[in-house]
Amino acid sequence: MIDMPQLDVGPYNGLYDILIAADNFWRQLNDNIDFSFVANEVRKNYSECMGRIAADPVLLFKYLLLKTARKLSDRDLIERVRYDMEMKYFLGYSPEQTEFIDPSLLTKFRRTRLKDTDLLDVLIGETVELGKKKGVIHDHEKIIVDSTHTNALYQHISAREELIRRAKELRKSVYAADESMKDKMPKKRESSGLLEDEIEYCRELLDLITSDERFKSIPDIQERLNYLKEGVDDTNEQLEYSKDQDAKIGHKTADTSFFGYKTHIAMTTDRVIVSATVTTGEKHDGKQAVNLIEKAEAAGVKADALIGDGAYSEKDNIDYTTEKGIRLASKLSENVLHGSRKKEFEFNKDAGMYVCPAGHMAIRKCKSGQEKAADGSNTRVILYFFDIEKCKTCPLREGCYKKGAKSKTYSVKIKSDTHIAQMDYMNTDEFRKLYAERYKIEAKNAELKQTLDYGEAHACGMIGMTIQAAVSIFLVNLKRIKTLENSSKDTNGKE
Known part of the structure; x- marks a missing residue:
C-alpha cells in the first residue's frame, strides 16, 4: 500500500509567503505541477496487500529532484532540508517540521521502486504536455537531435581505486581539524590489491570518525564521510566486479575515448527536449534517430524537420524521413x-x-x-x-x-542514389536555413553538464543512468518552459 499524506498545515505556514517569492522556481513547480503521475507510474512496484504502508512516492520523487539539482548525497540532502525553507515548502512540510524521512528510503526508492518503469518517457511527456498548455510547444516542430556522453561512476578505474580516493579525501578533512588523528587511523591494506580489504578498511575508518563527537559539527568532514559511506554501500552491492558493467567505451575523436553512456536527445528549436533515450557509450548516434522521432510523436510532437550532424545522414534515416514527409537537415558524410x-x-x-x-x-x-x-x-x-x-x-x-x-x-x-538525392538537397537554401539551427543543441548539452553535473554518472548501471537522465531532463525542461512563458508575457506586455 502507498501512503498519500496531505499537505502539512502548521501555524507558521505564513512564513512561506514572506520568505519564498511568488516567482521562485520550486514554488511555481510545486504549485503548478500535479505529481500524482509518479504514484501511478511506480504503483506496480508496490504490494497492495503486504508489508507496512510505504512512504509517499511523490514525496520521495520530490526529494530526488532536489538531490539532482543540489548535487547532494542522500544523508546531506535530509540534513539540508532541516533548515532550507525553500526545500521544506517544495516537499510540503511546515516551517517548524523537525522529523523527516530516513535517507535509506531514498536509496530503496531509486533501486527498487523506479526500476522497470518508463520514467524517462513519462517525465518528458509531462513537460511536453505542460509546454503545450503554456503555448511554448506546438503539435508540429522542427526537431534538433544529438547525443551527449556521461562518464560512468567508476570510469576507467576500479571500485577499489574510487574508495581509496574517497577515503583519502576524508582523512585530509580530518587532519585539517586535528592533525593528531594521523596516529589513530586504521592500518591501510592497499598492498593487498583486494576490493574486499579496501571495503573493510573504509568501514573501520568510518566507524572511527563517526564515534568521535568532535567531528559531527564539522560540515566538510560530514559531507566527505557520507560520500565515502555511500560509495561503500554502492560497491558492496556489486562485489563481483570492479567497475560499471553496463557502461561501454565510446570514442569522442580518433584519439580520445570515454567509459560510460550516451544520452540521445531531440529538442525543439526553442530548446525544449521532447524525447530522449539512454544507451551505452559505443552506440552510433544515427541509429537512434527513428526512435527519437517516434518517442516525440508519442509525447505529442510530430517532427516537421529533423536537424542533426553527419551521423544522422545514413540511408535508413533518409528513407524513413522521406517516407514520413520529414525534411532531413543532416550533412552527408562519405x-x-x-x-x-x-x-x-x-x-x-x-x-x-x-x-x-x-x-x-x-x-x-x-x-x-x-x-x-x-x-x-x-x-x-x-x-x-x-x-x-x-x-x-x-x-x-x-x-x-x-x-x-x-x-x-x-x-x-x-554513395547510393539515396545519398545523391540528399546531396542535391544540401545545396538548397531551405537546407542551409534549417541546419543553421543545429548549434542550439550544443548549448543544451552544456547546460545539462554544467548545471546538473550530467558529465558524471551518479550511480552504477543503466537503471541508475536512466533515472539520472529522466530527472535531469525533467528539471531543465521545466526551467526552459518557465523562461519561455515569461518571455512570451513580456513580449505581449503582460505582467
Missing part, C-alpha cells in the same frame, strides 16, 4: 553505414572511423574500387583497417577474423 553491411560495426562520427563489436576502432582507411567497373557497376568502397594483433586475441574473433590472415578490413560502399 563514411556512413549503407544498410547492407553488418549491423554490429558502428561508425563513430567524431573519429571518422568504424568500431568493431569488441570496441576496437579502425586504425586507418583507404578508398578502393572503380566508379564504373567493366560490368557498369559502381564498385567504389572505403576500406577500414583494424589492428590485426588485437584481432588475433579478440574473444569475438570467431566468424570475424580468419586465422592466419594478414589484415582485417571492413568495407563501406560509396
Whole structure:
C-alpha cells in the first residue's frame, strides 16, 4: 500500500509567503505541477496487500529532484532540508517540521521502486504536455537531435581505486581539524590489491570518525564521510566486479575515448527536449534517430524537420524521413553505414572511423574500387583497417577474423542514389536555413553538464543512468518552459 499524506498545515505556514517569492522556481513547480503521475507510474512496484504502508512516492520523487539539482548525497540532502525553507515548502512540510524521512528510503526508492518503469518517457511527456498548455510547444516542430556522453561512476578505474580516493579525501578533512588523528587511523591494506580489504578498511575508518563527537559539527568532514559511506554501500552491492558493467567505451575523436553512456536527445528549436533515450557509450548516434522521432510523436510532437550532424545522414534515416514527409537537415558524410553491411560495426562520427563489436576502432582507411567497373557497376568502397594483433586475441574473433590472415578490413560502399538525392538537397537554401539551427543543441548539452553535473554518472548501471537522465531532463525542461512563458508575457506586455 502507498501512503498519500496531505499537505502539512502548521501555524507558521505564513512564513512561506514572506520568505519564498511568488516567482521562485520550486514554488511555481510545486504549485503548478500535479505529481500524482509518479504514484501511478511506480504503483506496480508496490504490494497492495503486504508489508507496512510505504512512504509517499511523490514525496520521495520530490526529494530526488532536489538531490539532482543540489548535487547532494542522500544523508546531506535530509540534513539540508532541516533548515532550507525553500526545500521544506517544495516537499510540503511546515516551517517548524523537525522529523523527516530516513535517507535509506531514498536509496530503496531509486533501486527498487523506479526500476522497470518508463520514467524517462513519462517525465518528458509531462513537460511536453505542460509546454503545450503554456503555448511554448506546438503539435508540429522542427526537431534538433544529438547525443551527449556521461562518464560512468567508476570510469576507467576500479571500485577499489574510487574508495581509496574517497577515503583519502576524508582523512585530509580530518587532519585539517586535528592533525593528531594521523596516529589513530586504521592500518591501510592497499598492498593487498583486494576490493574486499579496501571495503573493510573504509568501514573501520568510518566507524572511527563517526564515534568521535568532535567531528559531527564539522560540515566538510560530514559531507566527505557520507560520500565515502555511500560509495561503500554502492560497491558492496556489486562485489563481483570492479567497475560499471553496463557502461561501454565510446570514442569522442580518433584519439580520445570515454567509459560510460550516451544520452540521445531531440529538442525543439526553442530548446525544449521532447524525447530522449539512454544507451551505452559505443552506440552510433544515427541509429537512434527513428526512435527519437517516434518517442516525440508519442509525447505529442510530430517532427516537421529533423536537424542533426553527419551521423544522422545514413540511408535508413533518409528513407524513413522521406517516407514520413520529414525534411532531413543532416550533412552527408562519405563514411556512413549503407544498410547492407553488418549491423554490429558502428561508425563513430567524431573519429571518422568504424568500431568493431569488441570496441576496437579502425586504425586507418583507404578508398578502393572503380566508379564504373567493366560490368557498369559502381564498385567504389572505403576500406577500414583494424589492428590485426588485437584481432588475433579478440574473444569475438570467431566468424570475424580468419586465422592466419594478414589484415582485417571492413568495407563501406560509396554513395547510393539515396545519398545523391540528399546531396542535391544540401545545396538548397531551405537546407542551409534549417541546419543553421543545429548549434542550439550544443548549448543544451552544456547546460545539462554544467548545471546538473550530467558529465558524471551518479550511480552504477543503466537503471541508475536512466533515472539520472529522466530527472535531469525533467528539471531543465521545466526551467526552459518557465523562461519561455515569461518571455512570451513580456513580449505581449503582460505582467
